[in-house]
Amino acid sequence: xxxxxxxxxxxxxxxxxxxxxxxxxxxxxxxxxxxxxxxxxxxxxxxxxxxxxxxxxxxxxxxxxxxxxxxxxxxxxxxxxxxxxxxxxxxxxxxxxxxxxxxxxxxxxxxxxxxxxxxxxxxxxxxxxxxxxxxxxxxxxxxxxxxxxxxxxxxxxxxxxxxxxxxxxxxxxxxxxxxxxxxxxxxxxxxxxx
Numbered sequence: 638x639x640x641x642x643x644x645x646x647x648x649x650x651x652x653x654x655x656x657x658x659x660x661x662x663x664x665x666x667x668x669x670x671x672x673x674x675x676x677x678x679x680x681x682x683x684x685x686x687x688x689x690x691x692x693x694x695x696x697x698x699x700x701x702x703x704x705x706x707x708x709x710x711x712x713x714x715x716x717x718x719x720x721x722x723x724x725x726x727x728x729x730x731x732x733x734x735x736x737x738x739x740x741x742x743x744x745x746x747x748x749x750x751x752x753x754x755x756x757x758x759x760x761x762x763x764x765x766x767x768x769x770x771x772x773x774x775x776x777x778x779x780x781x782x783x784x785x786x787x788x789x790x791x792x793x794x795x796x797x798x799x800x801x802x803x804x805x806x807x808x809x810x811x812x813x814x815x816x817x818x819x820x821x822x823x824x825x826x827x828x829x830x831x
Contacts, residue, residue: 638652638653639655639656639665640655640665640821642665642666644665644666645669649713649714650712650717651709651710651716655824656820656821656822657658657821657822657823657824658825659825661814661825663712675745677723677724678737679723680725680726680730681725681726682727682729684726684727685800687718687722688722704819707820710820717796728764729762730751730754731766731769732774734749734766738769738770738776738783740775741778741781741783743780744780746782746783746784748784748786749781749783749784749786751785751786751788751789752753752787752788753790753798755789755792773805774808775805776805777805782804782805782806783805783806784801784803785803787800787801788800789801790818791815797817798816798817799813799814799815800813812824812826814826
């Protein structure tokens, strides 16, 4: 539920009740109708297989016992992941980005989503990932645009996370929102470009 209006699949096991402060767009209902996801894929050096009981228990073990709302969201997300599985390649971010972004994808916006992983990369890997993304960005065109959306800790890594979007071919950086360590509420910022 967003601004008192339902968005998405009303029968979904996963729902967010007013997760935002402010709005990312003027009319989320209109924006929802314009979005079309054509493909999704991810990577992890050691992916968790949610089709197994062991994988599910592993993922749930990361949820603290005093977080029932977060546990409910993750449980719902697991059910969705089981019924609509995405390909998760066993790979590190640098090699994966280099392989997946080697060629542009005409007619669609390619979005690389990075969530709370920078801390797991050493300094060399962080620089290499940035260089690979900039290289891919240099190949982006109006017909094959690229966006790199990150959600990473800010100055206070326990309470302040910032969502940022770098996009190409007309390179821009926009700070989108702030949130806590485990998501809601997401506080949308007025859009400004750097």
